[in-house]
Amino acid sequence: MWTRLVIVLITLVTLTTSPVHAQTPTLDDQVNRIAKTLYCPVCPNTPLDVCNTQACADWRNDIKRMLLEGKSEQEIRDYFVARYGFQVLGAPPAEGFNWLAYLLPVLGLILGVVVAWFSVRAWLTHRASPTPVDAATLPREYVERLEKELKEW
Amino acid sequence: MPRWIQVVIFVLIIGLIALFAFGLRARGEPQIASGPAPDFTLTSFEGQKIRLSELRGKVVVINFWASWCEPCRDEAAFLEQAWRQYKDRGVVFIGVNYVDSETSARAYLKEFGITYFNGPDIGSEIYQRFRAKGVPETYFIGKDGNVYGNAIGPITRTSTSMTERAFLQKLEELLAR
Numbered sequence: 001m002w003t004r005l006v007i008v009l010i011t012l013v014t015l016t017t018s019p020v021h022a023q024t025p026t027l028d029d030q031v032n033r034i035a036k037t038l039y040c041p042v043c044p045n046t047p048l049d050v051c052n053t054q055a056c057a058d059w060r061n062d063i064k065r066m067l068l069e070g071k072s073e074q075e076i077r078d079y080f081v082a083r084y085g086f087q088v089l090g091a092p093p094a095e096g097f098n099w100l101a102y103l104l105p106v107l108g109l110i111l112g113v114v115v116a117w118f119s120v121r122a123w124l125t126h127r128a129s130p131t132p133v134d135a136a137t138l139p140r141e142y143v144e145r146l147e148k149e150l151k152e153w
Numbered sequence: 154m155p156r157w158i159q160v161v162i163f164v165l166i167i168g169l170i171a172l173f174a175f176g177l178r179a180r181g182e183p184q185i186a187s188g189p190a191p192d193f194t195l196t197s198f199e200g201q202k203i204r205l206s207e208l209r210g211k212v213v214v215i216n217f218w219a220s221w222c223e224p225c226r227d228e229a230a231f232l233e234q235a236w237r238q239y240k241d242r243g244v245v246f247i248g249v250n251y252v253d254s255e256t257s258a259r260a261y262l263k264e265f266g267i268t269y270f271n272g273p274d275i276g277s278e279i280y281q282r283f284r285a286k287g288v289p290e291t292y293f294i295g296k297d298g299n300v301y302g303n304a305i306g307p308i309t310r311t312s313t314s315m316t317e318r319a320f321l322q323k324l325e326e327l328l329a330r
Contacts, residue, residue: 058254
């Protein structure tokens with residue numbers, strides 16, 4: 001009984017498991033991999049691989065054509081940048097004025113940490129040693145009222 | 154907090170606001186409609202070059218277009234017809250192809266039988282110099298090299314931006330000037 005059950009289970013597992021094949025990237029996969037790193041210059045913030053406009057379809061065809069001509073991925077990206085400007089890249093190249101885009105977030109983070117550190121330190125110092133109040137500097141009516149309330153309490 | 158850190162933060166915030174305002178201002182500036190036309194050199198799909206500043210003494214029509222732009226198709230045939238009508242009267246038409254696939258752009262030119270000078274705007278430099286905001290846009294340059302108005306949108310019989318009749322009148326005005 002148990003032997004039969006095991007045989008049936010093994011048969012079921014064998015039938016439902018698909019064989020594993022070695023994956024080789026097709027031309028479309030290569031096109032999509034490059035298109036994913038380029039952005040549509042017409043509709044901002046939309047990568048070329050998911051953009052549905054005619055312009056993006058044309059550019060995907062261009063990528064395919066260039067791949068068939070034997071151009072490398074880097075050569076294709078360089079072609080797009082030269083022809084349509086740096087907007088087609090997901091991020092600006094780290095050169096010249098563009099450095100600001102990379103430096104400002106780091107600078108902001110450092111300044112944020114510095115400000116937080118000084119704020120926490122000031123807060124802790126303030127909490128640890130409350131400023132003593134000199135009764136002589138307080139208005140007389142406040143002192144009298146305070147003493148009266150303390151007595152009643 | 155030390156005084157110098159407060160100063161650094163203040164300066165950085167002011168700098169960022171100035172940068173942001175500058176960017177907004179540059180983006181918000183309208184298309185060029187008057188004054189000296191920005192000079193440029195355009196290489197045609199066939200490899201010939203044309204330089205705007207070398208066309209002094211002629212009326213120049215600069216049309217920004219793209220093959221994926223539907224409204225551009227509405228004016229394409231008319232522009233070619235107008236070019237044929239005026240080419241012997243000292244009018245030069247320049248088609249500036251904006252962010253387009255070369256294959257599609259060539260197919261478009263063939264489809265509409267366009268014969269006037271056309272070339273791709275590499276890096277969208279000419280587009281930016283004219284502060285164009287889209288396609289189609291057409292700019293009119295007088296014989297003196299100044300911009301005399303523009304048409305933002307397609308030029309058709311019933312267009313709200315510029316009708317075909319107004320376009321032809323504009324050319325006559327510029328030729329008479």
